Amino acid sequence: MKTKRPSIALIGTRGYPYVYSGYETFAKELSERLVEKGIKVTVYCHKNLFEHRPKQIKGIHLIYLPTIETKILSQLSHSLFAFLHACWQPYDVVLTVNSANGPFGLLTRLFRKKTMINVDGLEWMRPKWKGLGSKYFYWSSKQATRFFDLIINDSVEMQRVYKKEFQTNSKVIAYGAEPRYSQNPKLIEKWGLKPDNYYLIVGRLIPDNNSDLILEGFLQSLSDKKLVIVGDVPFQDAFAKKIKARSQTTDRVIMTGYVNEAKTLAELYHHCYAYLHGHEFGGTNPTMLKAMAYGCAILALKTPFNDEMLADGDFGDFFNKSVDSISEKIKDFDLHPKRVTNLKYHSRSGISKKYTWDHVCNQYIDAIYGLMDIR
Numbered sequence: 482m483k484t485k486r487p488s489i490a491l492i493g494t495r496g497y498p499y500v501y502s503g504y505e506t507f508a509k510e511l512s513e514r515l516v517e518k519g520i521k522v523t524v525y526c527h528k529n530l531f532e533h534r535p536k537q538i539k540g541i542h543l544i545y546l547p548t549i550e551t552k553i554l555s556q557l558s559h560s561l562f563a564f565l566h567a568c569w570q571p572y573d574v575v576l577t578v579n580s581a582n583g584p585f586g587l588l589t590r591l592f593r594k595k596t597m598i599n600v601d602g603l604e605w606m607r608p609k610w611k612g613l614g615s616k617y618f619y620w621s622s623k624q625a626t627r628f629f630d631l632i633i634n635d636s637v638e639m640q641r642v643y644k645k646e647f648q649t650n651s652k653v654i655a656y657g658a659e660p661r662y663s664q665n666p667k668l669i670e671k672w673g674l675k676p677d678n679y680y681l682i683v684g685r686l687i688p689d690n691n692s693d694l695i696l697e698g699f700l701q702s703l704s705d706k707k708l709v710i711v712g713d714v715p716f717q718d719a720f721a722k723k724i725k726a727r728s729q730t731t732d733r734v735i736m737t738g739y740v741n742e743a744k745t746l747a748e749l750y751h752h753c754y755a756y757l758h759g760h761e762f763g764g765t766n767p768t769m770l771k772a773m774a775y776g777c778a779i780l781a782l783k784t785p786f787n788d789e790m791l792a793d794g795d796f797g798d799f800f801n802k803s804v805d806s807i808s809e810k811i812k813d814f815d816l817h818p819k820r821v822t823n824l825k826y827h828s829r830s831g832i833s834k835k836y837t838w839d840h841v842c843n844q845y846i847d848a849i850y851g852l853m854d855i856r
Contacts, residue, residue, distance in 0.1 A: 487849050488521040488571065492563040493556070493578035496526025497541055503656070503767040504578050507599075510657055514842035516540040520849065523572070525563035527555075553614070560585055568592040574849050577629070580604060583621040586628025595852040597631035599654075602763025602786075603642065607689045623647050630852055636764030638785045652848060656765040657838035658774035660829045663751040668744060672709065672735050674752070679707035679735070680811070681753035681777070683746070683768045684760060686714050686721035691759030691782060691802065693724055698800075698807025699757075700731065704815050706754055708734045711746065750775035755814055755821060758782060761802075765790060765836070773797075773831040778824035780810055796831035797824060 494508040512522045516539065528534070528545040536543060546566065549558035556579070564585040567575050575589050580600035589596045605619035626632055626643070632651035634640045643651050666676060680699060684690045692710060699708045710728065714721045728734040740746045750756065756772040758781040769790055772779050779797030781787040791797040800810040814821055834840050 485573075485853070485855060486519055486521060487573045487853060489515070489523070489574045489576055489849060490563075490567045490570065490572045491522065491524045491576050491578075492567065493560055493582050494524070495530055495556075496545075497524040497543060498538060499526070499530055506767060507578065507656065510838045511842055511845060512541045513539055514838065515846070518842070518846060520846065523570075525559070525566070527559055557581060564588045568594065574852050576845070576849075580622040580625050581618060583623070583625030583628065586625060590628045596629045597633055597848055597852065598625050598629040599633040599635065600625055600639075600643070600651075601635070602639065604762075606762050607687075631848060633848070634764060636786055636789050638789050639764040652844075654841055654844045654848070655835050656767055656770055657841040658767070658770035658832055658836055659838060660774045660776075660832055661747055661751075662776070663748060665744065666748060666752060668748040669752055672737060674707065674709065674735070674749075676752035677754045679709045679753055680704070681709050681711065681749060681756045682759070683711045683750075683756070683771075685712050686710075686718070686724055688720055689761045691761060693720070693727075694802065694804055695757050695759050695807055696724060696727060696734065697804045699811055700733065701804055701808040702811040702815070704733075704811050706815070708757075709749065709753070710734065710736045711738075711740050711749060713738050747771075747775060750777055753777060755780050755824075757807075758787065760787075762786075770832070770836055773828045773836075776825050776829050778814070778821040779828060780814065790831070792831065796828050 491508055491512060494504040497508050497512055499505055508524055512524055515522050523542040523544060526543055526545045528547050531545060534545045546559060546562045548555045560582045568588055574595045577598040586596055600622060605615045626647045626649040632643060632649060633654050634643060634651045635654065635656050637653055640651050640653050643649055682692055682695060686692055725736060728736050750772055756777040756779050758769045758779060760766050761782060761784060764786055769781065773796060779791065781791060781797055781799055783799040783801055800806045
């Protein structure tokens with residue numbers, strides 16, 4: 482009988498309700514639903530990101546801890562402080578995100594805390610973590626399989642990777658999204674955009690998102706539509722600088738930078754001619770889930786992860802990792818608007834039960850009670 486009200490801690494995000502990226506969206510959507518289901522939730526927050534620091538919002542308890550403010554150490558140092566704090570608290574389960582936090586599971590293991598970790602994607606393969614960074618992520622992911630009671634992957638393909646690389650079983654719980662329809666088309670007018678007259682990229686300007694290849698493929702296609710690139714990086718970076726410089730050589734490309742207003746970003750999704758997805762490493766990608774939930778025609782890089790999300794082409798089309806392939810696919814989309822319309826019509830169907838936040842939450846609840854050995 483599930484009579485006990487569990488208490489959990491969430492470690493590894495920037496905090497709540499600081500919605501910045503996939504991890505923070507995850508923290509928001511999951512925490513709010515867990516509280517509604519009667520579970521006590523504490524979220525550890527980066528102190529420097531919050532000018533106002535209430536102890537509780539929407540029933541979610543918030544603890545603010547400092548970080549060492551560098552690109553590499555910011556999240557790791559915050560997680561270390563959070564783990565040290567959590568070890569002395571009466572949490573029933575500690576839920577962690579990001580495989581970089583894998584070694585800290587030793588602390589909770591010593592204190593006999595029940596733990597689970599959502600390890601996310603193939604961080605050790607991402608170009609931005611060359612050399613020592615790549616080695617650390619591979620090692621930390623392996624440590625996660627040693628010290629955490631439950632490994633969570635967000636796709637079947639990532640489950641296979643962890644089985645092959647680390648000889649460990651894991652539970653698949655996908656990421657979530659909620660279907661949405663356009664509410665205020667005028668929000669895209671600030672960039673001089675018209676519905677169905679632009680392609681859209683959303684994501685950080687990092688090599689493994691392949692924005693550079695997509696940009697060149699688009700320009701080579703000679704499409705009469707615009708290319709809108711939403712995103713940036715929060716630091717000086719040669720790769721991002723190159724993309725920005727290239728975009729300034731033509732009036733066919735619009736770079737918006739970060740779009741932090743959720744309603745405006747949603748309208749950019751709703752009214753694009755097609756969404757171009759170049760993310761290479763990882764499992765269930767939040768930006769492509771949004772594209773599906775918001776009714777976009779999707780053209781994605783051919784990877785096992787994107788195949789899984791788009792059901793091998795039922796809910797989108799694919800390009801190979803080359804400028805020529807991207808160019809030809811964009812030409813094909815331009816020449817066949819009826820097919821693009823059909824993809825838009827069917828894309829929301831891809832947000833099956835598997836990808837709804839309510840289903841995701843229910844799976845985490847089952848995992849929490851399972852670790853507590855309450856049936």
